[in-house]
Amino acid sequence: MATTEQRLRDVQTPIRFSVNGRCASVSTSPAQRLSRVLREDLGLTGTKVGCDAGDCGACTVLLDGEPVCACLVAAAQAEGCEITTVEGLAQRGPLYDKLQKSFLTHGAAQCGACTPGMLIAATALLEKNRAPTENEVMDAIGGVLCRCTGYRKIITAVLDVEGGRSLQATPDAGQAVGNRLVRLDGQGKVTGAEIYGADEIPAGALVIRAVRCPFHRARFRFGDLDAYVAENPGISAVLTAKDVPGENRYGVISKFADQPVFAESEARFRGEAVAAVVGAADVIERLDLAGFPVSWEELPPLMTIDDALAPDAPRVHVDRKENVLVRGRVVCGDVDKALTEADVTAE
Ligand code: FES
Ligand code: FES
Numbered sequence: 284m285a286t287t288e289q290r291l292r293d294v295q296t297p298i299r300f301s302v303n304g305r306c307a308s309v310s311t312s313p314a315q316r317l318s319r320v321l322r323e324d325l326g327l328t329g330t331k332v333g334c335d336a337g338d339c340g341a342c343t344v345l346l347d348g349e350p351v352c353a354c355l356v357a358a359a360q361a362e363g364c365e366i367t368t369v370e371g372l373a374q375r376g377p378l379y380d381k382l383q384k385s386f387l388t389h390g391a392a393q394c395g396a397c398t399p400g401m402l403i404a405a406t407a408l409l410e411k412n413r414a415p416t417e418n419e420v421m422d423a424i425g426g427v428l429c430r431c432t433g434y435r436k437i438i439t440a441v442l443d444v445e446g447g448r449s450l451q452a453t454p455d456a457g458q459a460v461g462n463r464l465v466r467l468d469g470q471g472k473v474t475g476a477e478i479y480g481a482d483e484i485p486a487g488a489l490v491i492r493a494v495r496c497p498f499h500r501a502r503f504r505f506g507d508l509d510a511y512v513a514e515n516p517g518i519s520a521v522l523t524a525k526d527v528p529g530e531n532r533y534g535v536i537s538k539f540a541d542q543p544v545f546a547e548s549e550a551r552f553r554g555e556a557v558a559a560v561v562g563a564a565d566v567i568e569r570l571d572l573a574g575f576p577v578s579w580e581e582l583p584p585l586m587t588i589d590d591a592l593a594p595d596a597p598r599v600h601v602d603r604k605e606n607v608l609v610r611g612r613v614v615c616g617d618v619d620k621a622l623t624e625a626d627v628t629a630e
Contacts, residue, residue, distance in 0.1 A: 293569060300361045302327065303371025313359035318342040320358050321368060328482035329369035329399050329475020333428070340427030343400035344368050350407040352426070369399035369475035372406055378413075379406060381444050383473040387465045391440035393431035395472030400427040402473065405441045417442060489519055490567045494558040494575055496550030499584030503550060503557055506576025517566030522559045539608055541600045549582070551599050 299308045302325060309324045316335065321327040321344070333339035335354045342353040345367035372379040382405060385391070392398040401424055408415055408423035415423070420441045421434075429437060454462040471477035496503070508521045524531045524545040531547065534540025546557045557577065560570060585591045585599065591606040599606050622628055 296359070298358050298362050300363060301365045303367060304374055309358070311358050313357060315358040316354050317344070317346075317356040317358055317361050317366070318353035320361075321353060321366070322482075327368045327370055327475075328478065331396055331399055331479070332481070333396065338428070339397075340400045340404070341397055343403045343427055345403055345407060348407070348410070350404050350426070367403070369402055372402060373474070375406065375410070378409055378444070382406065382409065382441070385440040385444045385446065386437075386473050387469045388446075388463075389436045389440040389443065390463070390466070391432060391436040392466070392469055392472040395468075395477050396479070397427055397429040397431075398472045399475050401429065401437055405437075405444075409441070409444060413445070415441070488564070489561050490564045491522075491559040491561050492567045492570055492572070493556040494560065494572060494577060496546065496553060496555045496557060496579070498550070498579060498581045499553050499586065500582040501550050502548060502580040502582060503546075504548075504578050505558070506578070508558075508576065511574075511576050515562075515566075518560055518562040518570075520561040522561060523557070541603065541608070 294312055295310050296313050297308060297310050298313070298320075299306065301307065302321070307325060309320055311320055311324060318330055318332050318335075321330050322332070330344055330353055331341035332354060333341035337352045337355045340352060343350050344353045345351075345365075346356065346361065347364050348367075367375065372382075379402075382402060386398065386402070391401070404424045404427050405420070408419065412419065417438060420438050424434075424437060424441070454464070466472075468477070505523065508523070512518050512521055522545070524543060524547040527544045530540075531543045531545065532540050533544060534542055544556070545559070546555050550557055558575075560567065560572075560575070562570070582597075585596060585606075590596060591599065596606060598604075
């Protein structure tokens, strides 16, 4: 039987709203995320998606003038509303021009992934308050995460929006050393025009849906995967651990890498991927995984460090004795002595 989510996904409703001053009409599920409607139906890829969960703020847009996470707004909630994305900020008067320049001058747009969300959040603040305090700026942009700048440059850029300073794109001959430069690729980042990997999907590209363990720990067996592919038009393949070339594990530090791409026969946590169904985008979008041929045998989970360190605890990874990844020792010397003897100290 179709789930409520499935039924909602299958309904296509015309939804009308205004985006960046223009009327837009899309036919989509009322439950579709506004971020997806903007990016995939309307091609406004300046709005980024980092988490799809309301955590990162990369998808922040203005909805009737208020900043919202577009990934948490259902398309139906946008009916009749005025949406502004980063691509439309330029229409909101000279303030945005100053804000863009300030971001470039202060190096506030680095990789640029957070920049559209930051610019939207800052615009929402500055349209109400042209001379905010530092705390007000921090509050306003607090819902948007940045992994590059340490936030200081962004806060300074917003505070200095009326400063009117802008850097020369190229310093005069002989003046380059010690001079700040505007990033050569900065402009696209502050207009939302920069294209990232997730912003361009080749026509006809296949997509995947991961099949994930519904228990904290479980053994699993697949049924006939070839028959599943053959019986489901639009599905091209099912990938499992057997399809991973080389070692089925990944991690940032190779010695510690122990996370498999797909679990093999036993899944260690709820949500661990055991397979991926590959197929046409519209088929995968509507795929009901209730029919996927996998059977689960729930096992007692290890939910705490103490559970995992108990002498009779099952091994989470066969090659990690006592469920310990690494043991180490940190030794601290005499800090005061080292400072006293240092040639130079800085505070
Ligand atoms: S993508 Fe919307 S908050 Fe992260
Ligand atoms: S500039 Fe890279 S995340 Fe903010």
